[in-house]
Amino acid sequence: MQTLRITLLLAFVSAGSVLVAEDRAGPVTLEKARKEGRVKSRFLKEGQAGEENAQAVPRANLAPFQESIGPILKKSCRACHGPRKSAGRLRIDKLNPDLLTGPDVERWREIYNVLGNSEMPPADKPDYALADADRGNIVNWLGGELKKAYILRRNSEERSS
Known part of the structure; x- marks a missing residue:
């Protein structure tokens, strides 16, 4: 002890x-x-x-849009969202595919949501149906571009604190 x-x-x-x-x-x-x-x-x-x-400053990846995504959207979406008819006041042929510097990022976010939820093209329009692979390619490309656009805008905005 x-x-x-x-x-x-x-x-x-x-x-x-x-x-x-x-x-x-x-x-x-x-x-x-x-x-x-x-x-x-x-x-x-x-x-x-x-x-x-x-x-590193993110850059827009427009090659996939020009090669495959643009033509798919034209085939499946332009009939209802083109020059003759613009349902929901959306003209797919007028959207700027550059989500990083273009003015249409909110419209592309809407497209991302409706395609990701399989809301568009409507089920009652089988002529404009998207193949699962095409839908996946569009959603993946849009997801990547939206992420880069978010990062670019977040880093360029001034903060209060």
Whole structure:
């Protein structure tokens, strides 16, 4: 029992001397604490590898639209959303396919939603039905472009805080 008391007393004394030694160095400034935190942060170390990708400016990928998506939309959507008839005040032939800099990103978001939910083309119009592969290609392309447009707009907007 006596040995335990002596051991505990020595532990408290050595811990106290460490604390006293730290106090002699003076209080740590906020700037110094930030620098030390950045050096020791595992999040910043992990994030540095992807930092180049985060800084890269997204670019519109219009090649798939021109090669396959545009013709599919023309075949399946233009009859109801074209020059002769514009159901829902949507003209598929007038939309700018550049979602990153074009003015029609909200219209494309609507198209993404109705195609993703299989609401369009309507089931009662079998002549304009989309093959599952075509629907998937359009939804995947739109999803990627909408994501890039979101990132571009998020990074370019000024924040209040």
